[in-house]
Amino acid sequence: MKIARITLFSYCLLFSQYCSSQQLSADKIEKxxxxxxxxxxxxxxxxxxxxxxxxxxxxxAQNKQWCxxxxxxxxFKTTTIKTAGAPLLFAEKKFHKNAKSILFYLQIDGQPxxxxxxxxxxxxxxxxxEKKEQGWTKIGFENIxxxxxPKWRIFARSASDSKGPAIxxxxxxxxxxxxxxxxEFNIKVIMDFQEELGSPDLPKAVEENxxxxxxxxxxxxDGTRHLSxxxxxxxxxxxxxxxTITVFGPKYGLHSGQYGNFAPNPxxxxxxxxxGLKDEKGRVTIPNFYEGVTLSDTDKYRLGLxxxxxxxxxxxxxxxxxxxxGDTYQEALQYPSLNVRGLKAGWTGKEVxxxxxSEVVIEIDMRLVPETSGKRQMSLLKNYILExxxxxxxxxxxxxxxxxxxxxxxxxxxxxxxxxxxxMDSPIGIFLNKAMYKVFGKNVVNxxxxxxxxxxxxxxxxxxxxxxxxxxxxxxxSIHGPNENLRLGNLxxxxxxxxxxxxxxx
Numbered sequence: 073m074k075i076a077r078i079t080l081f082s083y084c085l086l087f088s089q090y091c092s093s094q095q096l097s098a099d100k101i102e103k104x105x106x107x108x109x110x111x112x113x114x115x116x117x118x119x120x121x122x123x124x125x126x127x128x129x130x131x132x133a134q135n136k137q138w139c140x141x142x143x144x145x146x147x148f149k150t151t152t153i154k155t156a157g158a159p160l161l162f163a164e165k166k167f168h169k170n171a172k173s174i175l176f177y178l179q180i181d182g183q184p185x186x187x188x189x190x191x192x193x194x195x196x197x198x199x200x201x202e203k204k205e206q207g208w209t210k211i212g213f214e215n216i217x218x219x220x221x222p223k224w225r226i227f228a229r230s231a232s233d234s235k236g237p238a239i240x241x242x243x244x245x246x247x248x249x250x251x252x253x254x255x256e257f258n259i260k261v262i263m264d265f266q267e268e269l270g271s272p273d274l275p276k277a278v279e280e281n282x283x284x285x286x287x288x289x290x291x292x293x294d295g296t297r298h299l300s301x302x303x304x305x306x307x308x309x310x311x312x313x314x315x316t317i318t319v320f321g322p323k324y325g326l327h328s329g330q331y332g333n334f335a336p337n338p339x340x341x342x343x344x345x346x347x348g349l350k351d352e353k354g355r356v357t358i359p360n361f362y363e364g365v366t367l368s369d370t371d372k373y374r375l376g377l378x379x380x381x382x383x384x385x386x387x388x389x390x391x392x393x394x395x396x397x398g399d400t401y402q403e404a405l406q407y408p409s410l411n412v413r414g415l416k417a418g419w420t421g422k423e424v425x426x427x428x429x430s431e432v433v434i435e436i437d438m439r440l441v442p443e444t445s446g447k448r449q450m451s452l453l454k455n456y457i458l459e460x461x462x463x464x465x466x467x468x469x470x471x472x473x474x475x476x477x478x479x480x481x482x483x484x485x486x487x488x489x490x491x492x493x494x495x496m497d498s499p500i501g502i503f504l505n506k507a508m509y510k511v512f513g514k515n516v517v518n519x520x521x522x523x524x525x526x527x528x529x530x531x532x533x534x535x536x537x538x539x540x541x542x543x544x545x546x547x548x549x550s551i552h553g554p555n556e557n558l559r560l561g562n563l564x565x566x567x568x569x570x571x572x573x574x575x576x577x578x
Contacts, residue, residue: 096253096571096572096575098510098511098572101510101511101568101571101572101575102511102568104247104251104567104571105243105244105247105564105565105567105568105571106564108243108246108247108567109216109220109560109563109564109567110216110217110220111243112239112240112243112563112567113213113216113220113226113560113563114213114216115239115242115243116198116226116231116235116236116239116558116563117198117213117226119138119235119238119239120196120198120226120228120229120230120231120235121196121197121198122134122135122138122196123196124180124181124182124229124230124235124265125181125182125183125184125185126158126181126265126266126267126268126269127184127269129158132158132159132181132265132266135180135181135265136152136159136161136180136263136265139161139163139178139180139263140161142242143161143163143261146163146165146242146245146246146249147165147249148163148164148165148259148261149163149164149165150162150163151163151164151284153277153281153284155273155274155276155277156273156276157266157272157273158265158266158273159265160262160263160264160265160273160274160277161262161263161265162260162261162262162263162281162284162285163260163261163263164258164259164260164261164284165258165259166258167254167255167256167257167258167259168254168256168257168258171256171257171258172257172258172287172288172578173257173258173259173260173286173287173288174257174258174259174260174287174288174289174290174291174578175260175261175262175285175287175289175290175291175531175537176241176259176260176261176262176290176291176292176293177261177262177264177290177291177292177293177294177528177531178234178237178238178241178261178262178263178264178293178294179233179234179238179264179267179268179293179294180234180235180238180263180264180265180267181230181264181265181266181267181268181269182229182230182233182235182268183229183233183268183551183552185229185554186554189553189554189555190227190554190555191208191227191554191555192210192227192555195228195229195554195556196228196229197228198213198226198227198228198231199226199227199228200212200213200215200216200224200225200226200227201224201225201227201557202221202223202224202225203223208225208227211224220560220564221560222559222560222561222564223559223560223561224559224560225546225557225558225559225560226557226558226560226563227555227556227557228556228557229556230556231545231549231556231557231558232296232545232546232549232551232556232557232558233294233296233545233549233551233552233556234267234293234294234295234545236544236545236558236562236563236566237293237294237542237544237545237566238263238293239563240293240544240563240566240567240569240570241261241293241570243567243570244567244570244571244574245259245570245574247567247571248571248574248575253575255574255575256577256578257288257578259574260285260287262285264527267294267526267527270312270486270488270489270527271489271527271530274527274530275529275530275534277530278530278531278534278535279530279534282534282535285531285535286535286537287535287537288537288578289499289500289503289537289538289539289540290528290531290532290535290537290538290539290540291504291539291540291541291542291573292526292528292539292540292541292542293542293544294526294541295309295522295524295526295541295543295545296522296543296545296546296547296549296551297517297543297544297545297546297547297562298378298379298517298519298543298547299380299385299388299401299547300379300380300517300547301546301547301559301562302379302512302515302516302517303508303512303515303516303517303543303565303569304516304517304518304519304543305501305504305505305508305516305517305518305519305540305541305542305543306519306521306522306540306541306543307493307494307495307496307501307518307519307520307521307540307541308442308491308492308493308494308520308521308522309489309491309492309521309522309524309525309526309528309541310405310408310409310439310440310441310491310521310522310523310524310525311439311440311441311446311488311489311490311491311492311525311529312437312438312439312440312446312488312489312525313437313438313440313446313447313449313450313485313486313487313488314413314435314436314437314438314485314486314488315435315436315437315438315450315453315483315484315485315486316433316434316435316436316482316483316484316485317345317433317434317436317457317481317482317483318431318432318433318434318481318482319338319341319342319345319431319432319434319462319479319480319481320338320430320431320465320468320469320474320480320481320482321335321336321337321338321428321429321430321431321432322335322428322430323430323469323471323474324430325418325427325428325429325430326427326428326430327426327427327428328426328427328428329426331428332428335428337428337429338417338429338430338431338432339417339418339429339432341479342417342432342434344460345434345457345460345462345481346412346434348456348460349410349412349456350395350410353395353396354393354394354395354396354397355395355396355397356408356409356410358410358452358453358455358456359452360452361408361410361444361449361452362397362407362408362444363443363444364443364444365406365407365408365441365443365444367398367403367406371406371520372403374496374518374520375400375402375403375406375520376400376402377518378402378517378518378519379517380400380401380402382394382400382401385401397409402519402520405520405521405522405523406441406520406521407441408438408439408440408441408444408449409438409439409523410436410437410438410453411436411437411438411439412434412435412436413435413436413437414433414434414435415432415433415434415435416432416433417429417431417432417433436453438450438453439523439524439525440490440491441491441493441521442491442492442493444491446485446487446488446490447487450485450487453483453485454483457481457483460479461478461479462477462479462480462481463476463477463479463480463481464481464482464483465480465481465482466482467482488525488527489525489526489527489528489529490529491521491525491529492526492528492529492532492539493520493521494538494539494540495538496518496520498538499538500538500539500540501518501540503576503578504540504542504573505518506576507569507572507573507575507576508569508572508573510572510576511568511569511571511572512565512568522541526541542569542570542573544562544563544565544566544569545558545559545562546558546559546562
């Protein structure tokens with residue numbers, strides 16, 4: 073019965089390409105996107121010049137103003153949603169009086185930058201590059217007026233995460249406006265300027281603006297494509313929780329010559345603590361860490377349909393063995409993860425010095441799935457620290473605590489985005505696949521979940537709305553790191569995807 077259900081679902085998707093809306097043919101959609109591409113690149117280039125670190129109100133304001141002007145020009149009604157922190161921008165256009173609405177989520181902010189690590193002077197001054205034998209070579213933007221090579225890439229902070237996807241949607245809306253083509257549904261857009269900070273004010277804002285945001289479906293214009301770089305729909309995301317563990321040594325840094333062999337170095341105890349978190353196969357050793365997570369035969373079958381080669385993935389990543397969590401890469405994404413994302417003890421490089429450090433700071437992140445709550449996982453981590461013989465303090469240990477306890481640590485955590493998962497054969501999945509099949513045929517990847525996190529739970533829980541992420545950027549885009557980039561072929565296919573979705577029958 074399970075296999076039959078999958079076969080029927082696959083058949084419906086294949087058949088649907090002949091049943092979908094003929095308002096715009098695939099050929100017309102491709103032509104409109106190609107004709108718009110040069111202008112889209114120019115618009116994205118300007119957009120990327122606006123610095124967008126969500127920690128700085130002045131940067132939020134200039135990006136919000138730009139977005140407001142763009143959607144106003146598209147005849148959308150814009151509304152500023154005020155919060156205790158950064159505002160959100162909402163835009164709405166009612167094409168039909170009693171039509172259903174679709175809500176698009178756009179992330180506008182980006183990660184902070186370390187300018188010294190980029191291969192360009194300014195990460196906010198976009199650079200166009202092409203791949204040569206010696207590596208990526210800068211070419212002038214004037215070249216796009218002669219031809220646009222789909223392999224060329226724009227390098228800049230937020231090119232892929234996620235101003236590129238936002239521009240793809242905006243360009244599609246501009247095309248429809250210029251061609252006087254109206255979607256068969258109303259459109260709502262919510263713009264988030266602090267996604268990279270965990271969208272701290274989003275849950276309350278959604279709750280307080282429930283009627284304004286209410287819609288039939290939620291489309292997320294954020295996230296990277298599958299490793300194959302085929303057009304990708306992702307039906308879930310893992311949540312995130314972070315922890316900071318400080319392992320304490322002497323009350324101040326000590327000269328290693330004078331006190332070596334006498335004063336214990338906390339790095340060694342911290343190393344044992346970290347090393348014990350995983351076994352030799354890469355599985356988390358904390359009891360019950362994976363409890364509740366199961367994959368049915370149907371789940372495994374669907375995950376197995378995604379085109380992946382383990383050997384190729386390992387070669388691309390430069391690793392010999394993968395962690396033994398799940399039989400495949402896709403299966404691994406269905407489980408919670410634990411990562412050491414940062415360590416701080418003494419100094420290195422030219423700053424190195426002969427010191428026994430007074431403390432070691434360990435930064436942890438966990439990715440969560442719907443079966444594993446962040447609060448539970450953090451409680452398990454804290455119990456693990458206690459079972460290793462540590463006395464946990466709230467801040468700097470007192471002299472009395474130092475006298476009584478040979479192992480001292482502090483522990484704090486923060487809960488971020490919650491995980492979500494939407495059924496693939498639900499109405500939203502059928503709708504999106506109809507649209508994507510119309511322009512890409514069978515070359516569409518459906519992923520059960522992504523490894524990263526997205527702040528969608530407030531919408532899903534408050535509005536009771538299903539959510540799917542429409543993936544546009546190339547998988548090798550270096551998001552969050554130096555030299556973030558967006559492939560121009562992906563940008564064009566992003567416009568095509570948005571046009572297909574906007575002209576599909578709901």
